[in-house]
Every structure is written in C-alpha cells, then in structure tokens.
Amino acid sequence: MKPNEPNRRKNANPALAALAAIGSVLAASSCCLSTLPFLAAGGIAAGASFLAGMKPYLLGAAIALLGYGFYQAKRARACGRKISPVSVILLGTSTAFVIFSIAFPQLMANLAADILAR
Amino acid sequence: MNMKRISILTAVGIMALGGFVAYVYGGEKVPAGQPPLQNLNALNVTNIAKEFDAAKDDVRVLLFFSPTCPVCLEGASSAGRMLKAFSSKPVRTFIVWEPVLWTDWSAPSTSALGRIPDPRAVQFWDKGRLLSHSMGEHNGHGIVWDYVAVYPPGPVWKDVAPPSPIYDGGPVVRVTDKAQSAIQKALMAGLSGE
Numbered sequence: 001m002k003p004n005e006p007n008r009r010k011n012a013n014p015a016l017a018a019l020a021a022i023g024s025v026l027a028a029s030s031c032c033l034s035t036l037p038f039l040a041a042g043g044i045a046a047g048a049s050f051l052a053g054m055k056p057y058l059l060g061a062a063i064a065l066l067g068y069g070f071y072q073a074k075r076a077r078a079c080g081r082k083i084s085p086v087s088v089i090l091l092g093t094s095t096a097f098v099i100f101s102i103a104f105p106q107l108m109a110n111l112a113a114d115i116l117a118r
Numbered sequence: 119m120n121m122k123r124i125s126i127l128t129a130v131g132i133m134a135l136g137g138f139v140a141y142v143y144g145g146e147k148v149p150a151g152q153p154p155l156q157n158l159n160a161l162n163v164t165n166i167a168k169e170f171d172a173a174k175d176d177v178r179v180l181l182f183f184s185p186t187c188p189v190c191l192e193g194a195s196s197a198g199r200m201l202k203a204f205s206s207k208p209v210r211t212f213i214v215w216e217p218v219l220w221t222d223w224s225a226p227s228t229s230a231l232g233r234i235p236d237p238r239a240v241q242f243w244d245k246g247r248l249l250s251h252s253m254g255e256h257n258g259h260g261i262v263w264d265y266v267a268v269y270p271p272g273p274v275w276k277d278v279a280p281p282s283p284i285y286d287g288g289p290v291v292r293v294t295d296k297a298q299s300a301i302q303k304a305l306m307a308g309l310s311g312e
Contacts, residue, residue, distance in 0.1 A: 105221030
C-alpha cells in the first residue's frame with residue numbers, strides 16, 4: 001500500500017455522494033423556482049425552460065451519484081473499513097428520496113408549490 | 119451497518135412514502151361540484167369549445183398548467199383564490215392541464231385539481247397538448263402553459279382556437295392581479311351590454 005493511499009480512501013465518503021444526489025433532485029424538482037437568484041436574474045420564463053430542459057439530466061446525475069455512493073460503500077466494506085452510521089442513513093434516505101422523486105413527481109411539485117406559497 | 123440493512127431501510131422508506139402518497143394524493147378527483155376530469159383527445163377536443171360557447175353569456179377564464187411545475191401549481195392556487203372573489207358573479211373557468219415537463223407523465227392528481235375549488239370550473243387533461251397546438255405551438259416551440267386568458271361575454275370559439283382574449287398572460291402566479299382586474303372589467307362590460 002502506498003503511503004498516501006489511506007488518505008485517499010478517507011476522502012472517499014458515500015455521504016457526500018448521497019448529499020449531492022439530493023441536491024440534484026432538489027434542483028430538478030424545483031423546475032421553475034423563481035427564488036433562485038440566477039433564475040431571477042434570467043427571468044422566470046427563461047429559468048423555467050432552462051431547468052425544465054435540465055430536469056432529465058439532473059435526475060440522471062442524482063442516480064449516477066447514488067450509484068457512486070453505493071460503489072464507495074461497497075469498496076470500503078471490501079477493504080475492511082467500517083462505514084459511518086451517518087453515511088449509511090444518508091445513503092438510504094437519498095435513495096428513497098431519489099426514487100420517490102422520480103416515481104411521484106406531482107407530490108414533489110405540490111410540496112414545492114406549498115413551500116413557495118409561504 | 120451493512121449493505122443489506124441499507125437495502126432494507128431503503129425499501130421500508132419507499133413503502134412508507136408510497137403509502138403516504140396513495141393515501142393523500144391518490145386518484146384524480148376534482149373538487150365538489152365540478153364535473154369529472156375530462157381527457158381531451160383528437161375525437162373530443164371540441165368538447166371544451168362547446169362548453170366554452172355554452173357559457174357565452176358569462177365572463178370566461180381559460181387557464182393552462184403543467185401538473186409537476188411548482189410555479190404552475192402555485193399559480194393554480196392563486197387563480198383559485200382569485201376566483202373566490204367572483205363566486206357570486208357569472209364567471210366560468212376552464213382549466214387545461216397538459217404535459218410540458220419531462221415528469222408530466224400522468225394526469226393531474228387530486229391535490230393539483232383541488233387547487234381551483236370553484237364548483238363552476240371544468241378541468242381537462244390535454245395529454246396531446248392539442249389546445250396548445252391550436253393556439254400556436256409548433257415543433258415544441260411556443261407552448262401555451264402557465265397561462266391565463268380572460269374572455270368577455272359574447273365571443274365564441276373560432277374553428278380550432280379560442281377567440282381573442284381581453285387579457286392574457288403568465289406565469290399565472292405573477293399576473294393574478296391583472297387577470298382579476300380584467301375579469302372585473304369584463305363583468306362591467308357585460309352588465310352595460312357592450
């Protein structure tokens with residue numbers, strides 16, 4: 001094992017991938033959230049069509065990030081490293097969240113609309 | 119905790135959320151007093167024109183929304199509140215839900231339909247965006263969505279497209295005040311027989 005290898009492995013955290021997946025889904029489901037500053041700058045209509053077009057890619061990115069998270073967890077386990085409970089919970093929650101977002105987009109949109117209306 | 123436990127936790131989470139969705143958002147029920155959600159297709163797309171023309175003595179409001187766009191849903195709620203102000207006035211509303219976003223693969227849910235509770239409203243699911251096409255959409259450009267149009271008493275549907283509105287605009291949540299003023303003006307015009 002090379003001297004710097006443990007550090008490299010330490011940086012490989014499935015929790016980060018899980019959080020990034022949630023971020024992708026939030027961006028995808030927000031579709032036309034006017035609250036985002038860059039959308040406000042670009043105008044509602046432009047922002048809506050931009051994120052509407054990006055939606056499939058963002059969801060794809062979320063799935064890829066989750067896959068990466070599971071890969072990291074599996075690799076850590078294969079190396080005999082213990083995965084932190086936080087990482088496990090985040091990975092499980094993110095997976096449920098991503099699947100839920102894809103399977104029930106109307107619920108996500110309704111929740112986002114209710115949050116926006118407050 | 120191992121991968122097996124992760125899988126179990128994930129499965130339990132999905133089942134719990136799925137149950138919640140089925141319980142709260144299940145079905146495509148319209149609010150009390152409204153006719154059932156009508157699915158528009160090439161054979162019955164004229165139904166909306168017939169209903170629109172049948173209400174030609176009233177002020178008519180036409181709304182277009184995507185069921186998974188949060189801003190559209192916020193606009194629908196805003197329109198619902200606006201229409202409450204005209205609950206005793208001759209105002210008829212036609213709401214067209216259509217697939218615009220990648221996630222619009224199913225008809226609007228009960229939750230979305232419930233955002234406009236006006237019992238005089240009629241709601242449609244235009245899966246093929248037939249109305250949007252008849253109003254100018256071409257090759258995916260110029261989609262009519264998150265849009266409101268106000269029509270005074272009198273004009274009827276022209277061939278495949280609605281008549282010229284006295285006001286139209288969007289996103290609905292941003293133009294509700296203007297639409298409300300237009301409805302008020304149209305009601306006044308109707309009373310004075312203009």
